[in-house]
């Protein structure tokens with residue numbers, strides 16, 4: 001049998017708002033179909049809940065503290081090959097469509113440049129250049145008043161900017177974090193993910209079945225803000241029906257101040273209607289991205305490539321939608337650090353004991369595990385020093401030792417250790433004033449009660465403190 005292809009699909013800022021993950025409102029029929037043919041990891045954690053560092057760690061198989069990419073501007077400079085580079089060094093054709101390493105959204109997507117890409121990873125690359133925030137359609141920035149007039153003004157400027165002109169939007173808020181919603185009225189090829197899927201389909205057709213095996217990475221930018229999606233994606237959701245996260249009175253009182261930086265009251269200042277509109281924008285963006293995943297999977301089937309292609313679907317990190325009044329990312333709470341992960345391994349790839357892939361694994365896994373996993377499935381020898389471990393046994397249904405698995409997540413100023421039972425977080429530098437959080441995820445999956453100061457849990461807290469100091 002020919003060596004297996006890899007189709008590596010990544011979404012941006014997608015939490016587990018997938019119908020297959022039990023989400024009550026968001027609809028993702030295509031990802032649900034992929035899940036039927038693959039293994040869903042229900043406890044997968046990113047290494048850093050921010051685009052650049054998370055992506056660099058996935059692609060290098062190294063923790064951010066090792067590869068030194070701990071900000072969005074960070075460029076990967078390592079001695080070992082990246083994941084696609086390993087495939088490329090071993091006779092694979094490798095391609096990238098859209099955002100795989102960091103690109104600023106919407107900035108780099110509007111100018112069409114490659115962000116902090118890693119050139120040695122790829123034979124072929126396609127960046128996206130579309131209007132994003134300024135896409136024709138009904139636009140609103142729920143964090144501004146009178147945003148419609150502001151956007152009209154910007155669209156005029158965009159039109160007169162001249163080819164290749166740099167264009168920045170400045171009105172006091174940062175475009176990479178404003179809740180901007182655009183119900184677009186343009187063809188799919190003028191939307192970031194529609195364009196990216198179209199390019200990826202062209203590449204799949206070129207590859208066909210008679211060439212070198214491929215590693216094709218397709219990076220969608222939704223549901224990252226701005227929430228730009230076609231009208232049809234928005235039609236599936238009504239503002240009034242959007243269910244806001246329940247936040248009990250006094251929920252934030254037991255959280256250290258560093259953990260509350262993304263709180264609505266201090267940062268986003270959205271009223272309930274703005275929040276409902278944001279939820280609708282997020283879910284519409286997820287559904288649009290899901291539709292693009294469907295186009296890729298249908299093309300794999302049409303080209304008869306499915307039987308020898310490993311499909312991975314993952315997001316770079318999660319996203320808060322109002323839990324604990326938090327929004328967006330860069331928090332160590334569950335919604336920000338947990339990601340959807342679906343891996344579909346075709347029959348042509350044999351698993352230990354000739355077993356078939358399990359449909360679900362609840363093992364705690366980390367995104368640095370993807371590199372050794374894909375290397376192993378393609379029978380390539382990974383470089384020494386990778387910090388993750390192969391998920392092949394978990395895909396084959398082996399849950400042995402699952403209770404001992406630990407995920408290590410960091411963010412500026414904080415660390416999190418996650419096991420199947422506990423979530424432990426430390427904010428602040430060692431020796432300085434530190435503040436801790438400890439949640440019993442079996443009894444309190446919504447992380448409402450911080451147990452770090454509970455006398456009966458001091459032993460557990462101590463164990464985590466000492467585990468972290470050794471990492």
Ligand SMILES: [Ca+2]
Pocket residue numbers: 012013050051224316317
């Ligand atoms: Ca991201």
Ligand SMILES: [Ca+2]
Pocket residue numbers: 250251252253254255447448449450
């Ligand atoms: Ca609380």
